[in-house]
Amino acid sequence: MGARLAGLLAGSATPAYAQDAQCQALAPALNGNIVLRASGTYCLANDLRIEKGWNLPDAHSSRPDKALVIAADDVVLDLQGHAIDAGNKAAGITMSNERQSEPQRITIRNGTLRTERSVGVDAGFGSISIASDRDFFGTPQWSDDYERFMRNTLQSRPSGPSGYLRRGIRIEHMRIDARDRKSTPEASPGAINIQGAGTVIRDCVIETNAGTAIWIFGPDAVIENNTIIVHGEGKLREADAPIRLHAGDGAVIRNNRFIIKGAAHHRGIAVFDTGPVTVDNNTFYGMTERDGIAKAYTGTLQLKASGNRFEPGWMALFISP
DSSP states (O other): OHHHHHHHHOOSSSOEEOOOOTTEEEOOOTTOOEEEOSOEEEEESSOEEOOOOOSSOHHHHTOOSEEEEEOSSSEEEEOTTOEEEOTTTSEEEEEOOTTOOOOOSEEEEEEEEEOSSSOSEEESOOSOOSGGGGGGGTOOSOOHHHHHHHHHHHHTSOSSGGGSOOOOOEEEEEEEEEOOOSOOSSOOOOSEEEESSSOEEESOEEEESSSOOEEEESSOOEEESOEEEEOOOSOOOTTOOSEEEESOTTOEEESOEEEEOTTOOSOSEEEESOOOEEEESOEEETOOTTSOSEEEEESOOOEEEESOEEEOGGGGGGSOO
C-alpha cells in the first residue's frame, strides 16, 4: 500500500491526487504539485519544489499554477518541517474546488512556505477593501470597467459577519515568506488571505514586502503569538496595514510582534465594517504611541486595547523570528 500510494502522489507536472488514510505521506516530484480531494491527515515526506521559470505563460513554462490545492473538508496538512517552494510561476497553498464551495476545517502546520507570486495561503476574496485599492492593479485612474469590477467584487461578499460560513481554518507553526523580490507597478497582495469565520493563525512567522500581510474576511479570528513583518518595498495602498479585518467582529489579536520596515504605514490593523476587536499585549517595532494601532476605513473603530508596547525599528534586529 505504501509504495502504491507514494507512486500515486509523486506527480511530475500533473497534480498528485491523495487518497484518505492516517497521515498519508505526500512525496511530490520536482515541479509537481499536489491536489487533496479527500478528507484526511496528510504529511509531506519531502520538500515540494517548483523551479523558477522564465517570464512566459505557465503553459509554455510547464510549471503548475498552484503548488498545493486543498479541495475537501476536514483536512490536516502537516509539513513535518519540510518546505513548499512555489517559485515564481505558481501560487502557494489554495483552498478551493471545482464546485466553487469553501473547504472547511482545514489545518496547515509545521513547515515553511515560500512564494514569489500572489498570496502564500489563499482561501479568501480578492485583495480589495476600498476604492483606492485600485493601485493593486497598477491602474492610474478610474475607468468604467474598473468601477464595474470594483462594485461587483464588493457586492459579491456577505453583507455582514453573520453571512460568513464558519470554516475554522487554522495555520500554526508556519514560516510564510511571500516576498516577490522584484519591483512591479502593482501593489503586492500579501501573505495570507482567508474568508470565513473562526480563523486561527498562531505561532507563525509571516513576511511580505507588501504593505499588508494578512487579509481576514469574517468574524471571530484569533491571531496570536506570531511575528508579522511588512517591508513596504512594493507599491503601497492607502489602507495597507499588517492585518486587514473585514466584517471581523470579535477578532482577538494578542501576543504578536509587528515589525514595520521601509516605507510601510505605521499602523498595525486596518478595519472595514468591523465590530469590537480586542488587541492585547502586542509589540509594535517601528511605531510609537502616537501612531494608531488601528484605523477604520469603513464603519467605526471599536477597539479594546491593553498591554501593547511600542519599540524603535532597530530593536527588531535583536529578536529571532
